[in-house]
Every structure is written in structure tokens, then in C-alpha cells.
Amino acid sequence: MSTILRSLCLHSVLLVLFLCVLHGLELQLHEQQLQQQKDEQLRLRAEQRQRELLREHEALQRRLSSSTTTRKPYIIPNGLSLPRRGEHPDKCRQEVPAVFFQYDKEVKIVGNSSTNPYMNVIEVCCKGWRRYEYDWSQCVPDCGERCQENGFCVAGGKCVCFTDFVLNYRNNCVPTCPLGCPHGRCYLNGTCQCDKGYELDGSRKFCQPQCNATCGHNEVCLEPGKCSCAEGYTRGLRESAALGCQPICIPDCGYGHCVRPNECECFPGFQKRKNGITCEGDCYMTCENGFCANKTTCVCQNGYRYDKNTTTCLPDCGDNCDNGVCISPGNCRCFKGYVRNRERCEAVCVGGCGFYGKCIAPNVCGCAIVPGPERTYQRCEYGLCNAMGRCRCQVGMTRFIDRCMSPDTVTTYASMNPVKVNASLIQEFNLLLGRHFNLTTLSDMWWL
Numbered sequence: 001m002s003t004i005l006r007s008l009c010l011h012s013v014l015l016v017l018f019l020c021v022l023h024g025l026e027l028q029l030h031e032q033q034l035q036q037q038k039d040e041q042l043r044l045r046a047e048q049r050q051r052e053l054l055r056e057h058e059a060l061q062r063r064l065s066s067s068t069t070t071r072k073p074y075i076i077p078n079g080l081s082l083p084r085r086g087e088h089p090d091k092c093r094q095e096v097p098a099v100f101f102q103y104d105k106e107v108k109i110v111g112n113s114s115t116n117p118y119m120n121v122i123e124v125c126c127k128g129w130r131r132y133e134y135d136w137s138q139c140v141p142d143c144g145e146r147c148q149e150n151g152f153c154v155a156g157g158k159c160v161c162f163t164d165f166v167l168n169y170r171n172n173c174v175p176t177c178p179l180g181c182p183h184g185r186c187y188l189n190g191t192c193q194c195d196k197g198y199e200l201d202g203s204r205k206f207c208q209p210q211c212n213a214t215c216g217h218n219e220v221c222l223e224p225g226k227c228s229c230a231e232g233y234t235r236g237l238r239e240s241a242a243l244g245c246q247p248i249c250i251p252d253c254g255y256g257h258c259v260r261p262n263e264c265e266c267f268p269g270f271q272k273r274k275n276g277i278t279c280e281g282d283c284y285m286t287c288e289n290g291f292c293a294n295k296t297t298c299v300c301q302n303g304y305r306y307d308k309n310t311t312t313c314l315p316d317c318g319d320n321c322d323n324g325v326c327i328s329p330g331n332c333r334c335f336k337g338y339v340r341n342r343e344r345c346e347a348v349c350v351g352g353c354g355f356y357g358k359c360i361a362p363n364v365c366g367c368a369i370v371p372g373p374e375r376t377y378q379r380c381e382y383g384l385c386n387a388m389g390r391c392r393c394q395v396g397m398t399r400f401i402d403r404c405m406s407p408d409t410v411t412t413y414a415s416m417n418p419v420k421v422n423a424s425l426i427q428e429f430n431l432l433l434g435r436h437f438n439l440t441t442l443s444d445m446w447w448l
Contacts, residue, residue: 035387039354043384046352050359053348055341089139089155091123095286100323105335118309119286120408128157145231146171166205167219169229178207183207197224218245232261251301254278254291289313303329319343337362351394357385367391378402378431379424401428 068431069154098111098120115121125131125139132138140153141442147159150173154160161173168174171344174182181192184207194200194207201208208221215227222228229235229245246258253264256279266272266279273280283292290300292314300313307314317326323345334345346359358377360366366377367385380391381403393404400410401424414421 022302038382039386042355046354047105047350049352050348050352053341089129090126091139092126093121095119095121097307097312098315099310099314099325100327103336105323105337116286116310128155133270148172150174166203168206169208170222174206181207183209214243218247249277251278251289252291254280254299255293285311287312289315323347351382352384353380353386354386354392356387357387365391376431379427380404401425 014421023282038347063102063252071149093243095113095116096119098109098113098118099367101120102109109120109404111117111119111121113121117160125142127233128142129139130142132140141155141157143153143157146157147153150165151159151167159167159171159173161167164176164179165173166176168182174180175185176209177190179196180186183198184192184194186192192205192207196206197210199210200206209224209226211221211225211227213227215221218230218233219227220230224287225444232248233245234248235242247261247263249258249262250258250262253266256264256266259265262277264272264277264279270281272278278291280287281294283295283298285292285298287298290298291305293299298311298313300306304313305316306312315326315329315331317330319334320343323338324332327333330341332345334340338345339348339350340346347361347364349359349363349365351363353359353367353401356365356369357365358371360377360379363382365380365383365385367380367389369389376391378391379402382397383399383404386392391399391402392402396405396406398407398410400419403424405413
């Protein structure tokens with residue numbers, strides 16, 4: 001009897017242990033399922049966010065355009081200026097930094113200039129002409145702010161008004177009687193009677209404002225009883241306001257003074273460069289967007305910095321344009337595969353990187369248990385990161401060093417990219433040593 005009881009007790013204990021183990025396995029399996037569901041939800045959210053960022057980036061790229069391409073510009077200038085049949089104005093050549101043509105971070109651009117490999121020679125419209133907004137390959141006359149409506153802009157920057165329109169004091173084409181008479185009334189005999197504060201001009205075709213006192217030097221009467229600076233002139237601030245309307249020169253004259261709109265007179269010992277208005281010293285540098293202070297010094301304008309490779313002043317975006325090209329002061333154009341996130345360009349991983357990963361390059365996740373510098377992350381291209389800080393590939397894909405790819409393409413990839421494969425192997429080896437010895441900081445991993 002005692003033997004039977006002992007046997008029953010032993011079987012009961014074994015059954016309890018078995019049930020406990022089974023329950024523990026069920027709990028572990030349930031936790032794994034919950035973790036997988038959580039990872040899947042995070043992955044889906046990350047994918048949705050990446051798709052939204054990608055759409056925003058594509059929309060921004062469609063809005064922006066470069067003056068060195070054949071795409072239609074986003075901002076269409078005012079005024080009517082059309083290409084004429086049989087008229088093909090010569091284009092001018094200009095050297096621009098080749099970095100402006102870089103759209104891929106890994107592909108460096110080599111310029112086509114015969115004098116500087118960091119410069120590109122491009123065709124631009126000559127002075128007095130601009131790109132035609134509906135055919136970016138053609139140049140049309142440029143009248144600037146003049147000839148806004150009711151007329152054509154022709155060569156030389158002149159505005160030719162339509163029939164029964166004349167050019168008024170604001171350089172705009174306005175109707176004449178019997179079509180109309182701005183600031184006045186037309187009579188049946190074709191004459192115009194101006195409103196109070198206006199008078200007929202010398203041609204007696206349109207009304208112009210009347211000022212009681214004679215306007216000063218470089219001033220014109222643009223409103224009744226009020227004189228304003230003429231086109232190309234402006235009043236100074238504070239003490240210089242007493243000097244009246246002074247000419248505007250863009251860019252600054254440098255070592256000279258502005259005598260007429262966009263016309264500088266140089267100080268003794270300084271000169272203008274070809275097709276330029278800025279007065280500067282004689283130097284070997286290009287110094288675009290700046291001026292030469294002496295033979296070895298280029299002084300850049302505000303918002304620009306000196307670049308020794310191009311010997312010119314490039315736009316400055318500070319430290320926020322590591323993954324893009326600064327195309328104008330404070331305006332960074334992101335490389336392909338990156339999108340703007342506030343002030344910086346961040347990489348886009350279309351499939352997401354999971355809860356434990358970080359997108360460190362286009363479609364490249366960085367896996368690590370402890371956050372740190374990007375060089376300490378395990379690269380995982382076209383894959384996800386698991387809870388152990390390891391790269392995990394999708395179903396049907398295999399991991400080859402630092403990327404996920406189809407198994408039948410591994411051999412071809414390795415034979416076609418030996419340099420890249422060797423670099424990836426070295427990086428993986430260094431990271432493996434760091435994990436083995438529990439070295440997670442860049443200072444600890446001295447061999448990187």
C-alpha cells in the first residue's frame with residue numbers, strides 16, 4: 001500500500017512539474033506573440049511615417065527647381081515676354097560650383113571646367129535676358145519690374161505697349177482715351193480730364209500725380225503731393241537720410257562707391273572684374289558672391305563662406321546640411337533618399353527599422369542595444385532590427401554581411417562589388433569585437 005502511495009505521490013509531483021513547465025512555455029510563447037505584434041505595429045507606423053515623409057519630399061522637389069536645368073521654374077515672373085521667331089539670342093557661359101549638381105551623397109560630381117575640376121561650365125542667359133518660363137531652354141528679353149501688363153518686353157529691356165496704350169511714369173502700359181484714362185475721365189472728343197491731384201503728362205495722353213513742391217534729386221512724383229525715390233534709388237537710414245535718395249548697387253560695390261543704380265566707381269588701386277560691378281583688388285581667386293580684399297584674401301558676403309576648392313564663396317547653411325547641398329544661404333537641398341525634418345536632412349527607410357533600429361542612411365537601418373554614434377551601429381540594409389540589436393531580414397531574403405538580399409543575387413553582388421564587400425567585412429569585424437568586449441562608446445572602440 002505504501003508503495004502505491006509513493007508511486008501516486010511521485011506521479012502527482014511529476015504532473016505538477018509538467019503542468020508548471022507547460023504553463024511557463026505558454027506564458028513565454030504569449031509574451032513572444034505580444035512582442036511580435038508590438039514590433040509589427042511599430043513597423044507599420046514607421047512605414048506610414050516614412051511614406052508620409054517621402055510624399056512631402058517629392059512634393060517639395062516638384063515645387064523647387066534649379067536655374068541650371070531645363071525644368072519649369074516654380075515662380076513665374078510677371079510681364080509678357082515671348083520668344084520671337086527667327087530670333088535666337090546667344091547664351092553666355094558661366095562657371096558654377098559642381099557641388100550644386102550633386103543629388104546622390106555617394107556619387108561625387110566632377111566638374112567639366114578645364115581650369116578647375118570643382119567647377120562646371122553652364123549656359124546662362126546673357127545680361128538683359130532671362131529664361132522663358134514655358135520653355136526653360138530659351139531666353140527672352142528681361143524688363144525686370146517694368147512692363148507688367150498691356151505690353152511686350154523686347155530686346156534691350158524696352159517695353160512696347162499695345163495699341164491705344166502708353167508707358168506711364170511707373171513704366172507700366174496704361175490705356176488712353178477712348179479706352180480709358182486712369183485717375184481721370186474720357187470725353188467724346190478723345191481727351192482726358194484728370195482728377196484732383198493729377199495732371200496730364202507732356203504727351204497729354206495719361207494722368208500723372210501732381211506735387212506742389214519740386215521733387216529733389218533722384219526723386220519723382222508718384223503720388224499727389226508726395227515725392228518718392230526714383231527706380232533704383234532709396235533713402236538711407238538715420239543720419240544718411242539727410243543725403244536724400246541714393247543709388248542701389250547689388251551686390252555691394254566693395255572697394256568703391258555706388259554712383260548710379262548697379263554702377264560702381266572704384267577707389268584708386270582697385271578694379272572691376274569682367275561683367276561685374278564690384279570693385280576689388282587683383283587676385284587669382286574666383287571669389288564669386290564676394291570680393292577680393294587683396295591677392296590672397298576673399299571677403300564673402302553675408303550668408304556665404306569661402307571654399308578653397310572652388311576659390312569662391314558658397315552658400316552657408318551652418319551644420320544642418322551634412323546630408324544635402326546648400327544651394328542658397330540657409331536653404332539646404334537634401335540628397336536622394338533624404339527628406340527635410342525641420343532644419344536637418346534625415347534618411348528615409350521605406351520599410352522602417354522597427355522599434356530597436358534607427359535609419360542611418362537611405363534604406364539602411366542601424367542596429368544597436370545601446371544608442372551611440374552611427375559608426376557603432378550594425379548596418380542592416382533593406383532589413384529590420386530585433387530586440388538583440390541584430391539585423392533581421394524579411395521572409396525570402398538572406399543576410400549577406402550588412403544587407404538583406406535575394407539568395408540568388410549574393411554571388412553576383414559579391415563579384416561585382418569587391419571593394420564595398422571588403423569595407424563591409426571590416427566594419428562588421430570591428431563591431432563584432434566591440435560587442436564581444438562590451439565596448440559601446442567610440443572612445444572605447446579605438447580601432448574604428
